[in-house]
């Protein structure tokens with residue numbers, strides 16, 4: 001199987017370390033978008049949500065239990081955990097596909113780049129970049145990479161302080177180191193990849209940052225619409241999903 005991503009809608013991901021403002025900026029950017037959009041929630045929001053858990057929530061909750069609350073979902077089986085996280089992101093795409101086929105913009109709060117970054121740091125801490133690229137390639141065999149990615153960056157201490165305040169918890173030194181390395185690795189993956197645009201909050205007010213995010217998504221959607229040929233909706237594509245919200 002080789003997914004081509006040949007759906008008329010735009011698949012966007014928002015990436016970046018905890019507390020950088022992915023969710024905050026997206027909430028302010030979405031009302032500015034000129035096309036209808038849907039969102040796929042970040043992992044933590046999904047694990048908190050109530051109601052009947054769907055497949056991805058069940059996987060994430062099982063992983064959180066096995067990891068005994070570890071912030072990065074680290075249990076004792078990092079390879080299996082990596083495959084499970086790739087399965088979650090594949091399931092997210094399958095859930096979003098009906099909307100993408102209808103031409104909607106779907107915004108993923110974290111996508112395959114997050115899985116590649118965090119899991120490569122866990123699997124190969126001494127030299128994560130080649131593993132991160134391999135994991136992106138592996139994920140892309142099962143679902144397309146996003147058409148465009150907005151990597152949000154900020155002063156790391158400021159970002160982590162916001163996450164700590166929001167969650168009423170303090171990161172350990174080891175967690176802070178992992179966050180710092182994740183920030184570096186996100187940037188390394190962005191270097192030379194024209195599908196990733198870096199939104200540096202240090203140079204922008206929140207209003208400007210949200211406006212720029214909306215502008216980039218609109219531009220990418222317009223490019224995609226100009227190039228996309230209509231594709232038939234596959235038989236059996238389901239409208240029922242639990243994490244894609246309008």
Ligand SMILES: Nc1ncnc2c1ncn2[C@@H]1O[C@H](COP(=O)(O)OP(=O)(O)OP(=O)(O)O)[C@@H](O)[C@H]1O
Nearest residue numbers: 017018019020021022023024025042162163166206
């Ligand atoms: N410009 C801002 N002004 C005020 N509060 C902000 C701003 N940006 C972010 N915040 C707040 O900081 C906290 C972290 O932001 P947010 O939840 O958007 O980060 P995130 O990147 O989605 O993090 P995570 O990956 O941990 O979910 C939130 O409580 C959010 O409301």
Ligand SMILES: Cc1cn([C@H]2C[C@H](O)[C@@H](COP(=O)(O)O)O2)c(=O)[nH]c1=O
Nearest residue numbers: 042043044045071072085110114115118
């Ligand atoms: C996708 C993904 C995420 N993580 C980590 C990254 C974060 O620290 C947490 C969840 O954060 P959220 O933004 O609040 O949802 O999980 C990971 O370790 N592996 C992954 O594949």
